[in-house]
Amino acid sequence: MKVIYKPKFLFQNLRFLENKAVLVENGIIKKIDDFEKVYFENKDAKIIKWDKLTMIPGTVNVHNHSFQSLLRSVATDKPFLVWRDEALYKFSPMLKEEDIYTGAFFAFTEMLRYGVTTVSDFFYVHNDGIKSDEAVIRAAKDVGIRLVLARTMYDWDGAPKGYQETIEVASKNIKTLAAKYQGDNMVTISPAPHSLHAASLDMIIKGHNLAKELNTKCHIHVAEEMFEVNDTLKNHGLRPVELLDKIGVLDERTVAVHSVWLNEKELRLMGQRKVNLAYCPSSNMFLADGVTNIPELIKNGVTVGLGTDGACSNNRISVFEEMRMVSLLQKVNNLDCTIINYNEAFAMGTENGGKVLGIQVGKIEEGYMADFVGIDADDLSLQPIYSENQSLIPNIVYSMQPNAISNVVVAGKERVINGNVVSVNEKDVVKKVKDLIGRLN
Numbered sequence: 443m444k445v446i447y448k449p450k451f452l453f454q455n456l457r458f459l460e461n462k463a464v465l466v467e468n469g470i471i472k473k474i475d476d477f478e479k480v481y482f483e484n485k486d487a488k489i490i491k492w493d494k495l496t497m498i499p500g501t502v503n504v505h506n507h508s509f510q511s512l513l514r515s516v517a518t519d520k521p522f523l524v525w526r527d528e529a530l531y532k533f534s535p536m537l538k539e540e541d542i543y544t545g546a547f548f549a550f551t552e553m554l555r556y557g558v559t560t561v562s563d564f565f566y567v568h569n570d571g572i573k574s575d576e577a578v579i580r581a582a583k584d585v586g587i588r589l590v591l592a593r594t595m596y597d598w599d600g601a602p603k604g605y606q607e608t609i610e611v612a613s614k615n616i617k618t619l620a621a622k623y624q625g626d627n628m629v630t631i632s633p634a635p636h637s638l639h640a641a642s643l644d645m646i647i648k649g650h651n652l653a654k655e656l657n658t659k660c661h662i663h664v665a666e667e668m669f670e671v672n673d674t675l676k677n678h679g680l681r682p683v684e685l686l687d688k689i690g691v692l693d694e695r696t697v698a699v700h701s702v703w704l705n706e707k708e709l710r711l712m713g714q715r716k717v718n719l720a721y722c723p724s725s726n727m728f729l730a731d732g733v734t735n736i737p738e739l740i741k742n743g744v745t746v747g748l749g750t751d752g753a754c755s756n757n758r759i760s761v762f763e764e765m766r767m768v769s770l771l772q773k774v775n776n777l778d779c780t781i782i783n784y785n786e787a788f789a790m791g792t793e794n795g796g797k798v799l800g801i802q803v804g805k806i807e808e809g810y811m812a813d814f815v816g817i818d819a820d821d822l823s824l825q826p827i828y829s830e831n832q833s834l835i836p837n838i839v840y841s842m843q844p845n846a847i848s849n850v851v852v853a854g855k856e857r858v859i860n861g862n863v864v865s866v867n868e869k870d871v872v873k874k875v876k877d878l879i880g881r882l883n
């Protein structure tokens with residue numbers, strides 16, 4: 443089916459253009475041109491007019507753990523290992539397949555409402571098989587959000603049993619899912635060996651080889667906390683990024699999450715190997731992890747996308763929020779207010795996210811997925827607008843509040859209209875979550 447979107451303004455190449463139309467066919471952007479031209483050539487298309495809305499790309503959340511939305515406010519403001527034991531390890535073993543679905547359904551509904559059109563869910567509560575993974579996929583499809591399932595590989599035996607798999611079983615499950623969803627634009631399966639502290643080196647190597655075989659990215663947490671650096675130095679005589687390089691898994695397929703504790707040599711290696719970074723500034727602040735050296739990584743050639751991380755270590759799950767945070771945190775850490783500007787922050791939350799995940803999202807351009815956000819530029823939080831081209835992006839990054847997000851489109855379909863998620867009744871989501879928490883408590 444063909445649809446023509448005609449927004450009040452269209453954001454393209456750092457400019458806001460009037461009287462433009464975007465033709466969408468089968469969920470993909472087919473043409474962008476003057477409205478009259480597009481309409482004349484496609485009179486059979488349905489026209490959706492956004493008379494009051496400005497169209498910008500949908501945001502891309504490159505790192506999240508959807509089930510953690512259910513743990514929001516549990517063991518908050520506690521040190522990482524206390525939180526891990528009192529929240530994560532206590533509650534996650536209780537989650538059955540339908541609970542995993544509820545957590546993902548809740549997380550994805552909230553994200554979509556706040557303009558996330560693609561999310562990468564780094565998912566590890568497998569519970570022996572692929573049914574829980576498929577519950578996450580089902581939730582994404584029911585909500586209408588695009589999903590990258592970074593399917594975790596985990597063989598450290600100190601964690602709950604439901605996370606753990608052998609290398610053979612994890613590989614088989616990833617391959618089964620990848621085959622099942624091959625050709626589905628709404629779902630991508632990527633291997634994700636958890637980290638150097640939760641996956642063996644053989645498992646990490648296998649995950650990277652699988653990514654090559656499936657032609658996807660390979661996600662891994664890297665040096666989020668100092669303990670990982672101390673561990674790898676003690677056990678291997680090398681720092682985390684050096685060790686990953688030595689075992690041959692550091693390249694343009696690698697999506698390194700966090701990467702807080704890197705020395706100069708590692709910062710250089712990340713660039714030389716063209717690694718992608720999933721950066722989660724709010725989460726790093728919330729957990730007091732530290733500050734990743736973003737300016738140096740960018741200078742060295744690393745592509746940086748933004749992630750919210752799980753909703754219990756943030757505790758918001760909006761990529762617009764992360765755009766603001768990456769800029770503010772890096773400014774104060776470097777005592778330099780020019781270090782990350784609003785255009786760079788906006789690109790990290792949109793087109794860079796697409797590059798990090800290896801899919802055609804985050805840009806309004808022919809051939810890209812038709813994922814958009816329609817913002818109400820008359821919202822109080824976006825005033826004043828001296829000129830669209832000069833004021834809108836800085837206001838979106840630094841001052842916009844979620845109520846300015848009016849409509850959200852994924853794969854050409856309006857999934858949020860006038861601030862309401864179309865396929866989901868928000869009251870039902872809240873009831874489902876309340877019922878589940880009542881049972882777990």
Ligand SMILES: [Zn+2]
Pocket residue numbers: 505506507564663699751752
């Ligand atoms: Zn994570």
